[in-house]
Amino acid sequence: MLPTTTSQSLPEQLYLSSTVREREREAVNALNIEMFELMQRAGQAVFDVIDQRYSHCRHILVVTGKGNNGGDGYVIARLAMQSGYTVSLWQFGDHHQLSGDANRAKQLYLDAGGIIESPKESLNENIELIVDGILGTGITGSVRPNAQEVIELINQSELPVVAIDTPSGLNTDTGKILGCAIRAEITVTFIAMKLGTVTGQARRCTGEILFAGLGVDNVFIEQNLPTALLTNEKWLKSLKTRDADSHKGSHGKLLIVGGDDGMSGAVYFASAAALRSGAGLGAVVCHPSSANPIRSLLPEAMVADQTKLSARLGWCSAICVGVGLGRDAWGGAVYKQVEEHVSINKQIPIVIDADGLSWLAKSNENTRPSGNIIITPHPGEAAMLLDCTISEVEADRFHAAKALCLKYQCITVLKGAGTLVCDGENTVVCHAGNAGMATGGTGDVLAGVITSLLGQGYTPMHAATLGTLIHSLAADDNAEQFGQVGMLASDLLPSIRRLINQR
Template structure:
């Protein structure tokens, strides 16, 4: 028996808050004269189809149901599995008689087909093939209670594959934060609109593979509801235009990298090389005297010069965009270079990327007097915490709120790095769909800076450059991981892959 009326599809680009989806679902059901129970049936059907497609040898399904509508979805799955010949075990949290409305209706329909409801055990039965998490869904509020936390541990430790319905229980669907403890799903299927918290921060480690089913109303929902953010897609790379046949090196930007303090030549090299690999025409690098020879040896294509007041002034007038901070350091030399560069860039209205130690010095500066709005900041969570004078956990507890606070304080475009990198310009929020844990190595941020700088130099707006640079960088890392694995990935491994992505043919 198969159920194919409401198919699972690739993730759509619009993202929403859980409140938007919850309220939109009710309003649409009313206006389209669709029972909410019908949508519950469709959600359960899509989930069961995912089980059938993903676990073809599974014969025993454990469905864990909560007391809300997420539990009702679980009972639909349990009934469909029972009718298809699966062995079905249901664990109900709390008294099943306390279920109300559509959840109670789904439970009764399961019972009418011969289903049996049980209570959670200390261990998952040995012959269970797959677990369905229908415990809390998007209804999480505050810290997970001890009993649920204990149950989550038992399910996670069972090593059985887990499919979470709508949201892994314990995960905040709006922020991606974990409220004490959570189900670590192998697959998550979400409905009607993708919740923004499922694609960034810690959620990336708990959702597993993410699937979407629109339940027959997603198109209308998207037309009526303004998204809270946008998820990138691979085909966005098509925004990189084909080159004219009469192009020359001056056609693709004159890029300036300022950094490479004493003993930190590698960062300036990586940023400069990435700027060229991402399509930049000319790159000049200003660095500390001790860093000149290493950079010149590694990258003869760059014009590498010692940083002085005169060289900075000349190259600032020459370039079309600059980056400051990669390997800059935190010495008196570094402080002087940063202040001079910031002042010149502001005077000349140069588009600028500020990263790494540049963010350190920025946090110590009087930003109101030295910073224009023509810049991109690229902090990781630690640097973001420094910019806002708070703790890293404050950043990661709500990455959307944190990036808004940074942008409100410093202006420009902000790239908040991490799993599911966020890009925000004060109006529009974008989440990068690509990237992998192999990127957690030194120098990755320097490569990103150069990639973004390259897009600025080629005429992209601040927001376009930030988004495309982030996407190219993350897709390059994914290609590298696919080819050679995640463990042992170096920042320099991405350089050739960046070139590959920039020449990607989506036709």
Template structure:
């Protein structure tokens, strides 16, 4: 994997709901002849091993335990730390008398090893090197209770690294949303099956580096359970086709970018350049007449035309193109509306696959239509307009939003954001690449161009959407690794797209 400040260690590609893991781990353990307390011991060992690996010089740890099995895992970590002669401060939140089953057994083992529970649970001791979060597990759905919220905020303010057990407390592991407060972890060790909410939305700001421990039952669990979604990671790019040694531009596909209204030539340029950088043989750009000169100067390789909205040229270019990209810089005035309507009619007439992005999505929200041979690439605000809800509601459950968009509009939906979600109605994929530097104008135009390029090169619609999203995010990660995240421009990523599409196994 690429090593950037926001990167994650390699993970299994299958993603599950919290309930799938909660119920499935029991059956998997039973099939492996492993009792649940032994599974807890393995979980605590995995967290402790990760802690020592990340912080080999640790001397004093603070462990925060709730009343559930996450708290039990914390007690196991505490006992292991005592056996290594580490100083352990342990906060039991809620009465220890309420601990049950395996959590109670782990508590008793910790006490027998000499562990004690601290009565002070408001101030993190200054000598603490690492905090272990075992407060709340994967069952949380709404806001955390006030005392837990207060405690979580105190821990987050402590300026001490936090290792979370299975999930950062307060995070919804089905949606990736946070309602109220959640632990901001530096590392999260999750078990048996990766919960889908750990890799998208607010989770990307709370899990830190996410690592996986199968506890010896993950293979059986995977056989017994069907993944709810998939996690796209860098090695998926191995399926990108290398260019044949005798190829020519006519075999590499042609992309038509439709957009670039007066004053918005940059968006059309970025999409057109991205299409060429990601392997399309030819690119044509249909823009407002006032935008022609700027794009011609920036990208002489593209065939740039500017004319009235009812131009015969748009029909000729649509017939010529292998795929269309409609929307970058299209605008919301009369010219933009007319061009959008014409382009959509022509793409249907000629049965051309397309990407609809940016202002194309605005016009789609005005004239709703269902179509299968296309990719929609909304950010949360655009998704909210398409569904008639708020962007906050979109981020509350990104998986559900992507499914609803696909059901309403057809084709493939690429719901952009931290942990971009790609959904075709039957399969959902989360992109596990990308970084905060991508939160800048023009990045969506580049993504649209890349996906359109892969469509033009003959990739099926869903595969083009998944690989295009992954190419774009990995290119941004490569740029961040070399130059940093701050100040990253959409145009900075263009040459990295070339590298990602060309190099083999560069992520190793």
């Protein structure tokens, strides 16, 4: 039995699906393995998952297409039959058109007593598990109507689905659903991790991703440079340890700017997260009406109004601007003062978040801050910054993140399912996080964590990457204890502290 690894130990390297398709043969040839043997291994890996996770499901439906995924499906169906499962197999498209290894796998299935059926309008009521091998990683255009009918029938059944390599209908380069896609409970992916399976809309249809290297993954990685990287919890080990004689000035002096009238909560979340992430000193500049609420919630922060902004800008080692800043005259004046200071003092790192992004989008290209800049937009803010639609951003999040880096000369943290961190050349995808984070204030917490790491001396890319990972893992930690629904931004704070100290 070939081992498969769980989502907690997925490879860090991410590749375009075209790279995997075009270069896998080189890795196979280097190891003197036949491509049909690779298909056998892929089918065995998926069947092993079925036998380990779904042995109680005695009637399996395998839905195959005409490509290599279809050949994998025939291998899985044969192995299941030989292990005592009842197997139904639907061939999407004419099975007489199968060729090469896929046709060879089909023939072995038939020789073992298997039967090939065409897709039906309804499912046998005895079916307990579905294996999806309809469409592979090569699809780029919209799913055709006949395939869409089968995909929708499978999704409507609400039966557990195991997807072969990728859920059918997913663009494995961008993470976009191409009209419709299988919603799998588990996706078993092969040889190398595909870029588009870990971010955006992909997160709603891949389910748990299991990886099967099929014995060629190490050689493939040696031969091919990745397009991006996937975070790993082990990266937290790069967090700095504290010297025994350190003091509060040793760990950063942070300035959080925002909190217009009625929006003190955003500044509180960012400031509290910054301090819980290890910042030594934290100062807040906010609207006068927000000062007392912040003082009462976080007495550890030094709170003042905008009259003290100039002094605090000269004092701090890192800045966060935009959390609850507002879009009226007060917010605009405060943002402009911060922008002018950073434009002159380019060495000071700054995180621009929330309403700060609105002011950034309106700013003059010649006066924008440059240097150690991190922006943290959600898809709506990214669309505003790029003057495009949210749909265009989500259609290719990798392209959008790089475009933001280029336009604003910054590091971009494009939030969402599978948050991206990009410096224009290198991209990291955060593997952690959950839907419970879709609540007000969690973005402010993220901005605070990143700013804290900047103030403690981490490089902007390192701070953005580690901050995003810590933030998402904290949400997973909280969800594991209490569930996703009802999670509040403030719930993340204790988990952030615990994660940083348990590295």
